[in-house]
Amino acid sequence: MPVRLSRWLVERAPLAGLLERLRAQAGRPVPRRLSWLYTAGTLAAFFFGLQFVTGCLLLTVYVPDEKLAYSSVQALEHKVPLGFLVRQMHAWGSSFIVLVLGFHVLKVLWYGAYKRPRELTWFAGCILLALTLAFCLSGYLLPWNQLGYWATRVSVATLDAVPGIGQDLKALACGAPEVSGRTIGRFFALHVMILPWLLAAFAVLHVALVLVHGITPKASVAEEQELGYRGALDLKGSEPFFPRQVYRELLVLNLGFALLVTAAVYFPWELGEPASPQTPQGIKPEWYFLPVYQFLKYFDESLYAYFPFLQHFEEGLGLSTELLGICCVNLVALLAFLLPVLDRGKHRRMSRRPIFGTLALLVLLGVTLLGVLGYLSGRRVTAFGRTWELSFKGYPTLLPEPPLSPVPEEPRRVPGGEGLASAASGSSGADGPPAAGGGPPLAVTLPAASHRADGLPLGGTCGPCHEEQLAEWQGSVHDRNQVQCAGCHGGIDTAPPEPLPEGLTPEVYAHLGIKQKRSGGAARPAKKELTGFCGRCHEGVRSVFAPEHQESPPEGRPSATCVSCHSNHTVKEAGDETYDGRNAYTEASDPRHAPFAAARAAFREVEVGLARVRGRLGALREAGYPAEALEKEIEQAERGLKDARPLVHGLGRETERLAARTAEVRAELELVRGDIDRELARRDERWKLVAGVWAVAAALSALIAAKLRAMPA
Amino acid sequence: MTRRAFEHLALLLTPLAWTGGVLAGVLKFMSPLEPGRRKAKLVVGPVERLAGGRVESVVFNGRLIHVLEEKGEVVAVDAMCTHLECTVSWKAGEGCFVCPCHGGRFDRQGKVVAKPPVEPLRRQKLAIDGGQVVLLDEGV
Ligand code: FES
Numbered sequence: 001m002p003v004r005l006s007r008w009l010v011e012r013a014p015l016a017g018l019l020e021r022l023r024a025q026a027g028r029p030v031p032r033r034l035s036w037l038y039t040a041g042t043l044a045a046f047f048f049g050l051q052f053v054t055g056c057l058l059l060t061v062y063v064p065d066e067k068l069a070y071s072s073v074q075a076l077e078h079k080v081p082l083g084f085l086v087r088q089m090h091a092w093g094s095s096f097i098v099l100v101l102g103f104h105v106l107k108v109l110w111y112g113a114y115k116r117p118r119e120l121t122w123f124a125g126c127i128l129l130a131l132t133l134a135f136c137l138s139g140y141l142l143p144w145n146q147l148g149y150w151a152t153r154v155s156v157a158t159l160d161a162v163p164g165i166g167q168d169l170k171a172l173a174c175g176a177p178e179v180s181g182r183t184i185g186r187f188f189a190l191h192v193m194i195l196p197w198l199l200a201a202f203a204v205l206h207v208a209l210v211l212v213h214g215i216t217p218k219a220s221v222a223e224e225q226e227l228g229y230r231g232a233l234d235l236k237g238s239e240p241f242f243p244r245q246v247y248r249e250l251l252v253l254n255l256g257f258a259l260l261v262t263a264a265v266y267f268p269w270e271l272g273e274p275a276s277p278q279t280p281q282g283i284k285p286e287w288y289f290l291p292v293y294q295f296l297k298y299f300d301e302s303l304y305a306y307f308p309f310l311q312h313f314e315e316g317l318g319l320s321t322e323l324l325g326i327c328c329v330n331l332v333a334l335l336a337f338l339l340p341v342l343d344r345g346k347h348r349r350m351s352r353r354p355i356f357g358t359l360a361l362l363v364l365l366g367v368t369l370l371g372v373l374g375y376l377s378g379r380r381v382t383a384f385g386r387t388w389e390l391s392f393k394g395y396p397t398l399l400p401e402p403p404l405s406p407v408p409e410e411p412r413r414v415p416g417g418e419g420l421a422s423a424a425s426g427s428s429g430a431d432g433p434p435a436a437g438g439g440p441p442l443a444v445t446l447p448a449a450s451h452r453a454d455g456l457p458l459g460g461t462c463g464p465c466h467e468e469q470l471a472e473w474q475g476s477v478h479d480r481n482q483v484q485c486a487g488c489h490g491g492i493d494t495a496p497p498e499p500l501p502e503g504l505t506p507e508v509y510a511h512l513g514i515k516q517k518r519s520g521g522a523a524r525p526a527k528k529e530l531t532g533f534c535g536r537c538h539e540g541v542r543s544v545f546a547p548e549h550q551e552s553p554p555e556g557r558p559s560a561t562c563v564s565c566h567s568n569h570t571v572k573e574a575g576d577e578t579y580d581g582r583n584a585y586t587e588a589s590d591p592r593h594a595p596f597a598a599a600r601a602a603f604r605e606v607e608v609g610l611a612r613v614r615g616r617l618g619a620l621r622e623a624g625y626p627a628e629a630l631e632k633e634i635e636q637a638e639r640g641l642k643d644a645r646p647l648v649h650g651l652g653r654e655t656e657r658l659a660a661r662t663a664e665v666r667a668e669l670e671l672v673r674g675d676i677d678r679e680l681a682r683r684d685e686r687w688k689l690v691a692g693v694w695a696v697a698a699a700l701s702a703l704i705a706a707k708l709r710a711m712p713a
Numbered sequence: 714m715t716r717r718a719f720e721h722l723a724l725l726l727t728p729l730a731w732t733g734g735v736l737a738g739v740l741k742f743m744s745p746l747e748p749g750r751r752k753a754k755l756v757v758g759p760v761e762r763l764a765g766g767r768v769e770s771v772v773f774n775g776r777l778i779h780v781l782e783e784k785g786e787v788v789a790v791d792a793m794c795t796h797l798e799c800t801v802s803w804k805a806g807e808g809c810f811v812c813p814c815h816g817g818r819f820d821r822q823g824k825v826v827a828k829p830p831v832e833p834l835r836r837q838k839l840a841i842d843g844g845q846v847v848l849l850d851e852g853v
Contacts, residue, residue: 057742081742082738082741082742085738086738247724671750696730700727
């Protein structure tokens with residue numbers, strides 16, 4: 001059966017023939033001792049292959065929609081297993097390809113490989129390079145983040161300069177007058193469907209032409225023409241493509257892959273904020289577009305000062321400086337494309353091409369300088385011990401020296417905020433128990449505002465007469481939560497109507513609805529009514545309020561009302577401050593002490609847990625993790641604790657419920673903490689991935705290097 | 714090891730290693746996401762709401778659950794049909810749960826009354842807490 005199957009296969013698929021052809025290709029002669037630069041083409045092809053694989057994976061999660069694009073990339077980065085690596089490898093892959101193609105082009109220029117008969121190979125290569133840049137541009141927008149959005153907007157806006165049809169061209173590219181949600185669809189289609197097919201077609205053409213014409217020999221064009229390819233090769237010596245060149249390519253491929261993974265893990269491209277109509281500071285295109293970006297900056301009105309005749313161009317031909325800049329860039333690209341037509345010299349050795357060599361070097365230096373200036377423009381640079389600020393166009397300005405001993409600024413303290421600040425700062429510090437005593441407050445205490453929304457001072461119309469009470473109230477938990485005098489006491493604290501109805505004075509108007517004393521003044525709530533008075537709002541407390549507090553206190557113990565612990569106008573928040581208050585049940589001999597102490601310990605445990613989880617969350621957020629969902633869960637736990645607090649007033653009657661509620665909150669927090677810790681651990685372990693890749697790459701490279709060394713020179 | 718074998722090893726290992734590595738990465742990437750945290754319980758409402766044969770439907774941890782009272786006992790059944798996973802709905806006129814895909818039918822207890830399904834509807838664990846029907850997740 002296996003024999004029959006293999007015969008069946010061999011008849012239909014001439015594998016042996018294919019293998020034979022492959023062997024013949026591998027054995028084809030190439031110039032002897034090729035430069036390492038000759039590996040760049042294969043490396044670029046390898047990176048393109050990786051882009052295809054990572055791109056396909058990204059497609060399984062990415063959503064090309066204005067509302068979902070950003071969050072889908074966020075999910076990739078933080079939720080999908082290895083999603084961050086795939087996205088970062090894809091993002092870095094584009095840079096690696098451009099870099100490797102840069103080396104490839106340098107090699108072609110240096111060895112004169114674009115010359116006859118390889119002109120078509122050069123043209124196809126140029127188109128491939130342009131397609132690669134189009135890939136980069138279209139892919140940059142897709143995450144729909146600020147950087148991509150604004151970089152694309154700026155790039156696309158250059159189309160405006162095209163006279164007559166600029167606006168239409170831009171609208172065609174964007175699907176709207178500006179880059180918008182619709183542009184995502186267009187760029188997406190371009191990036192994942194149109195460009196890949198075009199790239200594949202031109203790559204096949206490029207490689208086919210390379211196979212047809214062979215790798216450029218070191219002989220001159222004339223010699224190749226005269227002797228033919230084989231003859232030209234023999235002139236300077238040749239060797240088969242396999243094994244040396246194949247091993248070299250494998251070696252470079254190993255290192256390239258390891259470098260890509262390292263860059264992806266250790267130098268991730270920040271996703272940043274989602275796209276918004278506000279341009280962020282320091283927006284710049286990707287590094288390979290920086291030279292063009294910087295070059296175009298010089299084409300503005302200031303050009304007229306140096307070249308006044310340009311003004312006539314603008315007036316006569318409608319050729320603005322901006323358009324002139326774009327024309328220049330395109331002209332350079334066109335000249336580069338037509339290089340084989342323009343440079344028809346017969347020599348390939350650089351030493352025999354001094355004019356081309358000088359020109360190419362100048363262009364290269366210019367491009368590099370523009371790129372560096374593009375990167376540095378708008379930044380501060382320290383050089384020669386001084387700090388310089390580079391303007392938008394890259395002109396440096398020396399900054400004055402800073403004073404020798406700057407006066408440190410006093411940090412501003414937020415009342416009650418220290419505990420939270422320390423709890424939220426970093427993971428290590430926050431993981432320990434909070435400092436004894438104060439405990440972590442659950443919310444930052446904000447300074448009270450001095451005026452209400454209706455424009456009246458705090459306390460409304462009550463303040464001027466009840467100054468003392470107002471002063472007590474200020475800063476209280478009621479103040480912080482905007483519960484004003486009338487909120488508890490009733491009455492009307494807004495400005496009286498004008499004119500007042502007959503028989504009413506402003507004072508009477510303000511006290512309308514407040515219980516009167518027999519003697520005429522407004523009555524304070526009686527002690528026995530206090531539970532009901534406060535309980536109108538604090539229903540959760542009133543419903544569990546044990547009679548032992550007030551109605552039937554333990555023998556020999558004083559009765560207690562709400563104000564005994566929480567104070568009167570200076571209402572204290574539930575927590576340590578209240579428990580340690582003068583009237584709280586602090587004496588152990590008081591039968592009401594034990595349930596209070598137990599509840600306090602239970603709440604304390606939850607508070608500690610909350611502070612820890614918040615600290616861990618802070619560390620995760622610093623790593624760029626979208627923590628909204630976890631934040632909500634923590635807030636829910638906080639609400640759980642807040643809802644459980646009133647049960648303390650049950651004095652032992654609510655022990656079970658209180659234990660159950662706090663246990664529920666603790667369990668909730670444990671789950672959140674587990675999630676956070678898992679995520680943090682996952683991040684901490686990324687180095688293992690890099691180490692593994694380098695170990696394999698190093699071992700394989702050593703094996704190949706040994707093989708290369710063993711080869712005869 | 715012969716020289717030739719060594720050559721082959723060096724030649725084959727690089728593509729093999731990286732293809733293997735990339736494939737392992739692809740598999741890891743494609744592995745299902747960790748499911749979101751499940752809720753331990755869901756309060757459906759007071760038992761009285763089920764009076765008169767009423768059927769309450771709620772979504773609990775991503776599943777449609779029908780809650781009803783049958784012979785004095787509160788019953789919660791998973792709406793997923795045991796035939797091929799469509800969801801059944803309550804047809805008051807016919808007094809049974811009907812599956813729209815192949816016409817399977819189940820009584821108020823979830824027992825099969827008309828094929829093709831063979832297994833009864835899955836029961837959902839519940840508790841009555843202070844007069845409230847509370848669905849409980851067994852896994853949590
Ligand atoms: S899926 Fe319900 S009857 Fe087939």
